[in-house]
Amino acid sequence: MLFIFLFQIERFRTKPRLYLKLGLLAIMFVLIADDLLINGVPFAVRFLLPVMFWANLMIYPLIYAYSRDLVFNGRDLSRPPLWIYTILPTAVFLALAGIYYPLDFADQLRIAVFHLSEKATDFPAFKLCQWVIIPVYYLQTVIYIVLTVKLIRIARQNHACNFTELLLVKYISLYVIAVIAYEGAVLILDLTTQWTSDQKNFTDMLLTIPFIIVAVYIGFKQNLIVLQARFNRLSRQLDSNLKAGITADEKNGIRAIIDEYLSVNQLYLDPDLHISIFAKKTHVPVRKISQVINEVYGQNFIALINTYRIAAAKRLIDEQIGNIKINQLYQKVGFNSRSAFNRVFKSVNGESPSDYIRRIIQQ
Numbered sequence: 001m002l003f004i005f006l007f008q009i010e011r012f013r014t015k016p017r018l019y020l021k022l023g024l025l026a027i028m029f030v031l032i033a034d035d036l037l038i039n040g041v042p043f044a045v046r047f048l049l050p051v052m053f054w055a056n057l058m059i060y061p062l063i064y065a066y067s068r069d070l071v072f073n074g075r076d077l078s079r080p081p082l083w084i085y086t087i088l089p090t091a092v093f094l095a096l097a098g099i100y101y102p103l104d105f106a107d108q109l110r111i112a113v114f115h116l117s118e119k120a121t122d123f124p125a126f127k128l129c130q131w132v133i134i135p136v137y138y139l140q141t142v143i144y145i146v147l148t149v150k151l152i153r154i155a156r157q158n159h160a161c162n163f164t165e166l167l168l169v170k171y172i173s174l175y176v177i178a179v180i181a182y183e184g185a186v187l188i189l190d191l192t193t194q195w196t197s198d199q200k201n202f203t204d205m206l207l208t209i210p211f212i213i214v215a216v217y218i219g220f221k222q223n224l225i226v227l228q229a230r231f232n233r234l235s236r237q238l239d240s241n242l243k244a245g246i247t248a249d250e251k252n253g254i255r256a257i258i259d260e261y262l263s264v265n266q267l268y269l270d271p272d273l274h275i276s277i278f279a280k281k282t283h284v285p286v287r288k289i290s291q292v293i294n295e296v297y298g299q300n301f302i303a304l305i306n307t308y309r310i311a312a313a314k315r316l317i318d319e320q321i322g323n324i325k326i327n328q329l330y331q332k333v334g335f336n337s338r339s340a341f342n343r344v345f346k347s348v349n350g351e352s353p354s355d356y357i358r359r360i361i362q363q
Contacts, residue, residue, distance in 0.1 A: 019066035026055040026062065027212060031205065037112040045112050046105060050097040053133060057089035060144040060179070067148060067172050071155045088140060092133055099124050141183055148176050178214040182207055246288060254292045257282050258304075268308040269334045275301040309333040310348045313341070317357055326353050 033052040036044035065085060100108065111126050155169050185207050193199075246254075261267050261282055270277075278301070279286045290301060297304050312333045316324055330341035345353045 019062045019069070023059050023062035023066065024212075024216065026059045027208075029055050030059070031208060031212075034205065040109055040113065042105070045108050049108070049112055050093050050100055053096055053129070054089045054093035057092055057137060057140065058086065060141060061085035061089075063175065064144050064148055064151075067151055067175070071151045071172075088136070092136065096128060096133065099128060138183070138187070141179065145176060145179060148172060152176070174214060174217075178211050182211040246291060250288075251292055251296070254284055254288055255296050257284060258289065258292065262305075262308050266308075266312075268305045268312070269332075271331075271334050271336045273305060273334070305334075306344045307348065309335060310345055313345065313353070314349075314356070317353075317360060321357075321360055326357075329353065 030052055033044060033048045033055075037049060037052070062085070065082065100111070103111075111129075114126060152169055152172050155172065186204055189203055189207075261278070267273055267278060267281065275286055275289060279289055282289070293299060293301055293304055299307070310333070313329055316329060316332060326338060326341070330338050333341075335341040335344070342352055345356070349356060351359070
């Protein structure tokens with residue numbers, strides 16, 4: 001079963017939710033196998049200990065792969081092949097199996113019921129677990145916590161949709177907190193208490209319950225997370241397709257049309273002008289007008305029109321110094337209200353129309 005999994009794991013790349021399901025399955029397997037080993041069930045004692053360590057070491061890689069797929073919306077081309085994640089767990093399994101399986105049942109049982117914080121044993125398999133496998137496990141845990149924190153930063157940077165960003169960050173952060181709390185509590189209790197092996201095993205299992213609750217909660221919410229991730233990916237693809245739909249020559253042509261209808265025909269003087277009216281007059285689709293204005297002028301349509309209107313207002317002021325009133329001025333350049341004219345004028349020039357007129361007169 002183990003080697004079938006290793007050969008088939010790369011197929012899961014197209015079904016990322018299997019990562020989370022397999023991670024939850026590994027957690028449940030570890031809990032059941034641990035309980036069977038503690039109670040000395042013969043089949044479990046004989047076969048399950050190395051497999052349980054393998055499954056334990058696969059939990060965080062699987063959940064990390066699932067989280068990474070969500071953050072990158074299934075388009076993570078730089079991710080290594082999934083079998084890479086199985087190298088360390090498989091190496092541990094082979095090392096432990098080579099020592100554990102040749103033992104007779106009595107020695108296997110003694111190892112199975114010992115808690116890994118115990119010191120009174122000389123079994124090579126137990127020493128391998130205590131001095132190699134457990135430190136490797138915690139080192140791997142720290143590595144995946146760091147990698148997952150980086151995923152949170154990427155989620156904040158890459159997702160333009162606030163809801164998606166908050167959803168991803170919420171669940172991944174919740175997972176990181178749960179891992180730190182669970183592993184920290186288990187490690188501290190195992191190293192500082194003088195309980196018996198049975199007490200420590202029971203406490204470890206008890207502390208696992210909140211972690212399972214968090215994992216199951218994320219599992220129930222995964223459809224919403226995946227739906228939002230797919231929506232965000234679709235939005236990006238649509239934006240990319242829209243941008244790719246205009247050639248450089250077409251962009252230059254549309255820019256020339258915009259300049260002509262604003263500079264020569266002075267459509268900006270129409271106070272009711274909006275982008276749909278402009279598109280009808282120029283016979284250019286609204287989408288392409290908006291895209292060219294954003295890419296060429298670095299503004300939206302309204303901001304560009306207001307720029308032309310303020311420039312026209314300044315020309316009138318310069319031409320009719322002292323002979324033009326603001327009440328007349330804003331209507332002549334296409335504004336519907338004086339307050340809007342004053343606000344836009346100040347945002348463009350850094351001073352109000354009245355201050356600008358006074359400064360021009362003084363000069």
